[in-house]
Each structure stands twice: as structure tokens, then as C-alpha cells.
Amino acid sequence: MARLKTKFTCQECGYESAKWLGKCPSCGQWNTFVEEAEDKKGGNTISGLSAKAVNIADIAADIEERFSTGINELDRVLGGGLVKGSMVLVGGEPGIGKSTLILQLCQSIGGSFNILYITGEESVNQVKMRGNRLGVDSGRLMMAAETAFSAVEKLINETQPGLLIVDSIQTVYDELLTSAPGTVSQVREVTLRLMRLAKTKGVVVLLIGHVTKEGSIAGPRVLEHMVDTVLYFEGERHMSYRILRAVKNRFGSTNEIGIFEMVDSGLEQVSNPSEIMLSEKPENTSGSVVAASMEGTRPMLIEIQALVCETGFGMPRRMATGIDYNRIVLLIAVLEKKAGLGMHDNDAYVNVVGGMKVTEPACDLAAAAAIVSSFRNRPVESGTVCIGEIGLTGEVRAVGRIEKRIMEAKRIGFKRCIIPAGNMKAVARMKDMGDMVIQPVDTIGEAISLI
Ligand SMILES: Nc1ncnc2c1ncn2[C@@H]1O[C@H](COP(=O)(O)OP(=O)(O)OP(=O)(O)O)[C@@H](O)[C@H]1O
Ligand SMILES: [Mg+2]
Known part of the structure; x- marks a missing residue:
């Protein structure tokens, strides 16, 4: 044998x-x-599509066909909707709301095609119960609790869906492989077959994926390479806000984020994030400063808090949440050297409110201002927004898209913007500034004297 x-x-x-x-x-x-x-089956290429090379000029260029999902925040992250024949992977921690979001999409999506929802984790009853809570009753939505790929294939041929949802990719298995569902070879094989289906039949395939302890999508990295778009759904477990981010997108920018709030009736879009981020900002308290960050093409006002207190140990502690730790250490060093702040026997904790993460250097000035404000125990005048990148020599450097940031500050009702002097040219061209006061600064020292 x-x-x-x-x-x-x-x-x-x-x-x-x-x-x-x-x-x-x-x-x-x-x-x-x-x-x-070991499986003796063929390689992993999309075979049978076309075996000969064609000149790019001869390819009939279909216009990218997109369906709006009916959820603006989701469309924004996808780059304007789902593209026909594309494959989208949605990842996120357990219980964050992946199934909820996708089920809501089934109700709101445009077009007249059938939708096939394969649930491998919950019974159709459970999904129906959730559907009732979310108000999902679309006549186009077909459900099946299946995990064997051959059965899924049969269902696809029967229902001819325009949108296929697999919740989750880790539960579906190919019977020809002996390895357990969720293992690398199973996930890879099933995804590959689904991809072939998406490309040949023009079906949009939406996969839901689990994440590992480390936060990456469970299964091989190749899964992320195979699909067209990878979305991560994230948020603090105890907070109701959820952020949807594109990590990879073959049909759009990866800078855009979508913000949702989890309520009884499902996920609600948050179209006005600045207001929510600032809703609980304390007035006249030291250590709280507002920054204007760009999330993709959308400006967003974010509160940065700092707490500076005397250190109990020989070594001062620095901690940063939602902002790069090394950036904070660097800003403190610049403040010590260029602004004469004696931070060597003080702990410093910096936090971005609302579970947001900022990566933009344009938030430097706000973070530094928060540290100084807490150090001196003097609040920054309310209604102030600080914008600017800080260089190692203590200079405040110009940032991109200053107009958008200032207009957002004005819209929310802020009265004063401290901005880099290098941005003044662009600001001078702006109209309808109302009673907004713009204060340009060249160095961190100047900025500190203003706050
Ligand atoms: N009645 C309710 N009211 C408010 N929120 C609810 C209610 N029921 C469930 N939720 C929220 O929905 C979340 C579960 O959402 P969902 O099942 O879509 O998550 P998931 O990401 O698909 O999880 P899993 O990885 O387990 O499949 C819960 O964590 C909870 O926050
Ligand atoms: Mg789920």
C-alpha cells in the first residue's frame, strides 16, 4: 500500500x-x-481564464462597475463602492460587529442581483434573529448554513448570486484536502476557488476573517495577497465606536476610514466624527489640547491629553496611547532642549481620546502643547486648535491641506488656530474665515508663549 x-x-x-x-x-x-x-492537485494560478498574452491596447476596457453598498462610510473606505468581480476580506476581533455590518449591507446594497449568505459559524436561525433586530428583510437575501465547499459551489450554481458572503472563511473547507478547516492549506485552497469564481462569473465575494491574538487575519499572509481589498474593523471593546480601515485596496485609497457606532438597532454611521471626539472635552483643564488630523481626505478634530507628574522612581516614565511612543519621547526631548522644560524628574502620559490612533506629524504641536499645559498646570484657552509638525531643532514645520483643517475647526466652532508660519501663504488665500484668529508660529518656543 x-x-x-x-x-x-x-x-x-x-x-x-x-x-x-x-x-x-x-x-x-x-x-x-x-x-x-500532501495534495497532488495543480498549482495555484487562475487557470482556464486565458492562456495567451494579449496586447494591452486590444483589451476591451470595461468600465469599473461599482455598486454602492448604501452605507456611505463603507463606500468611502471601499473607494466608492464594491467593484464587480472583486473579493473583499473583512477582518476584526471577535464580537466587534463584522457579521452585523455585512448583514446590514445585504439590506442596503443597490442593484437587483441575488445575495447568498453562507454562515459557517451561526445557524440560519441566529442570523435571522439578528436580521430582525437590524431590520433586514430583503427578499433578495438567501441564507445557508454550510461549510463544505462542494455544497457552497452547488448553492452558488443554484442561486446565481451577484454578491456572495462567506462568514467566515476559516470555517469553510474543501473535502478533497485532509487537513482541518481553518488551516493554511484549507483557507488558501478555498479562497483560491472562490477567487476563480469571482473573476470568471463577476460575483462580488465578501469574506469575513478571524484575527489572531496578534491582530492579523488568521491563516496565511497569502490570503491578504490573494484578495483585492482587506478591511479591518476595529475599536475598543467597551466603547461603542468602531473604525473601519482599508489595509489594502486595489480599487481605492487606503487612507480613508469609516466610523460607526454600535447601538441596539445595529451599526449607525457617524458622519460627524469631530463632534463626537470632542463631545466630552473638559473645559479649562490643563493637559487637553485639540489637534486637527487628516484621515484620508477628511479632516478630523481630535483631543490629545497629557498628564505630567513627579516621578516616584529614579527613571521617569513615558507612556503613549494612540500616538507613537517614540514620537512622544522625541517631542519631550525637544521641549527640554528648546523650551527649557525640566522633564527629567517628571513622568509623562499622553493619550489620544476616543480610542483613535494618530500617525500624522501634524499632531505634534498639539501633543507638545498638551505636555506643556500639564507640566505648567495651566489650561490652554478653550476654542484653540494646534496644528504643526515639530522638527528636532524646535522649528514648527508646515503641514499639508491646512485649509481643510482650519475649515473643520471653524465648522465645529473653534475660534483660534495656532499654525506653522510656513502655511500662511495658503491661509492668506482662504475666504470666509469669519472671526477665526490665525496665529502663525515659527518655533515651539513661540507656540508655547501663545498658549
Ligand atoms: N441587542 C444588542 N444591542 C446592542 N448591541 C448588540 C446587541 N446584540 C449584539 N450587540 C453587539 O453586536 C456585537 C456582535 O456583533 P457581531 O456578531 O456582528 O460580531 P462579529 O464580529 O461577527 O463576531 P464573531 O467574530 O463572533 O462572529 C456584540 O459584541 C455587541 O456589541
Ligand atoms: Mg460573526
Whole structure:
């Protein structure tokens, strides 16, 4: 009898080995090798589509066909809607609201095609109960609790959907493979077959994926390479706000974010994030400063808080949440050297309110102002927004799209903007400034004297 050939595959990166290994030589992870039967099936290319090369000039260029999902925040992240024949992966922590978002999409999406919802984790009853709560009763929506790929394929042929939803990709398995559902080879194979289907039939495939402890989508990294768009749904567990981000998008920008609030009746769009981020901002308290950050093309006002207090140990502590730790250490060093702040025996904690993460250097000035305000225990005058990047020599550098940031501040009702002097040219061209006071600064020292 022929011996069953097996191989060992790293569940993190897909590296294959003939022997079991404790540490993966490719990605360096420990204990990730799982024994799997070797499959003699063909390679992993989209075969059967076209076997000959064509000149780019001769390709009939279909206009990218997009469907609006009916949810503006989702459309924004997708770059204007779902593209026909594309494959989208939605990842996120357990219970964050992936299934809720996708079920709401089934109700709101435009077009007249059928929707097939494959649920591998919940029974159709459970999904129906959620549907009742969310007000989903679309006549186009077909449901099936299936996990075997052949059954899924049969259902697709029967219902001919324009949109296929698989919740979740880790539960679907191909019977021809012996490895367990959710393993690298299963996830890769099933995704590949679904991708072939999406490209040949022009079906939009929406996959829901689990994330690992480390926060990446469970299964091989190749999964993220295979699909067209990867969206991450994130948020603090105890907060009702959820942020949808594109990590990869073949049909749009990855800078845009969508903001939702989880309420009884499902996910509600938050079209006015600045107001919510600032809704609980304390007035006349030291250590709280408003920054204007750009999230994609949308300006957003964010509150940055700092707490500076005397250190109890020999080594002062620095902590940063929602903003790069190294950036904070650097800003403190600049403040010490250029503004004469004696921070060497003070702890500093900096936090971006509302679970937001800022990566933009344009928020430097606000973070530095918050630290100084807390250090001196003097509040920054209310109605002030600080914008600017801080350089190592203490200079305040110009930032991009200053007009949008200032207009957002004006819209929310702020009265004063401290901005880099280098941005004044652009500001001088702006109209309808109302009673907004613009104060240009060249250095961090000047900025501190203003607050
Ligand atoms: N009645 C309710 N009122 C308010 N929020 C609710 C209610 N029921 C559920 N939720 C919210 O919905 C979340 C679950 O959403 P959902 O099942 O869509 O998450 P998921 O990301 O699909 O999770 P999983 O990974 O387990 O599939 C809960 O964590 C809770 O916050
Ligand atoms: Mg779910």
C-alpha cells in the first residue's frame, strides 16, 4: 500500500517542510507547524481564464462597475463602492460587529442581483434573529448554513448570486484536502476557488476573517495577497465606536476610514466624527489640547491629553496611547532642549481620546502643547486648535491641506488656530474665515508663549 505522504506547514506564513520544526525558519514563529497530507492537485494560478498574452491596447476596457453598498462610510473606505468581480476580506476581533455590518449591507446594497449568505459559524436561525433586530428583510437575501465547499459551489450554481458572503472563511473547507478547516492549506485552497469564481462569473465575494491574538487575519499572509481589498474593523471593546480601515485596496485609497457606532438597532454611521471626539472635552483643564488630523481626505478634530507628574522612581516614565511612543519621547526631548522644560524628574502620559490612533506629524504641536499645559498646570484657552509638525531643532514645520483643517475647526466652532508660519501663504488665500484668529508660529518656543 502506498504510504500517505505528509508535509508540515507553518500556520503563520505557509512555509512547508518535510520534518516537524519547532521554529519556522521563514517567519521565526514558534510551534506553528502542523502536519498535513500532501495534495497532488495543480498549482495555484487562475487557470482556464486565458492562456495567451494579449496586447494591452486590444483589451476591451470595461468600465469599473461599482455598486454602492448604501452605507456611505463603507463606500468611502471601499473607494466608492464594491467593484464587480472583486473579493473583499473583512477582518476584526471577535464580537466587534463584522457579521452585523455585512448583514446590514445585504439590506442596503443597490442593484437587483441575488445575495447568498453562507454562515459557517451561526445557524440560519441566529442570523435571522439578528436580521430582525437590524431590520433586514430583503427578499433578495438567501441564507445557508454550510461549510463544505462542494455544497457552497452547488448553492452558488443554484442561486446565481451577484454578491456572495462567506462568514467566515476559516470555517469553510474543501473535502478533497485532509487537513482541518481553518488551516493554511484549507483557507488558501478555498479562497483560491472562490477567487476563480469571482473573476470568471463577476460575483462580488465578501469574506469575513478571524484575527489572531496578534491582530492579523488568521491563516496565511497569502490570503491578504490573494484578495483585492482587506478591511479591518476595529475599536475598543467597551466603547461603542468602531473604525473601519482599508489595509489594502486595489480599487481605492487606503487612507480613508469609516466610523460607526454600535447601538441596539445595529451599526449607525457617524458622519460627524469631530463632534463626537470632542463631545466630552473638559473645559479649562490643563493637559487637553485639540489637534486637527487628516484621515484620508477628511479632516478630523481630535483631543490629545497629557498628564505630567513627579516621578516616584529614579527613571521617569513615558507612556503613549494612540500616538507613537517614540514620537512622544522625541517631542519631550525637544521641549527640554528648546523650551527649557525640566522633564527629567517628571513622568509623562499622553493619550489620544476616543480610542483613535494618530500617525500624522501634524499632531505634534498639539501633543507638545498638551505636555506643556500639564507640566505648567495651566489650561490652554478653550476654542484653540494646534496644528504643526515639530522638527528636532524646535522649528514648527508646515503641514499639508491646512485649509481643510482650519475649515473643520471653524465648522465645529473653534475660534483660534495656532499654525506653522510656513502655511500662511495658503491661509492668506482662504475666504470666509469669519472671526477665526490665525496665529502663525515659527518655533515651539513661540507656540508655547501663545498658549
Ligand atoms: N441587542 C444588542 N444591542 C446592542 N448591541 C448588540 C446587541 N446584540 C449584539 N450587540 C453587539 O453586536 C456585537 C456582535 O456583533 P457581531 O456578531 O456582528 O460580531 P462579529 O464580529 O461577527 O463576531 P464573531 O467574530 O463572533 O462572529 C456584540 O459584541 C455587541 O456589541
Ligand atoms: Mg460573526
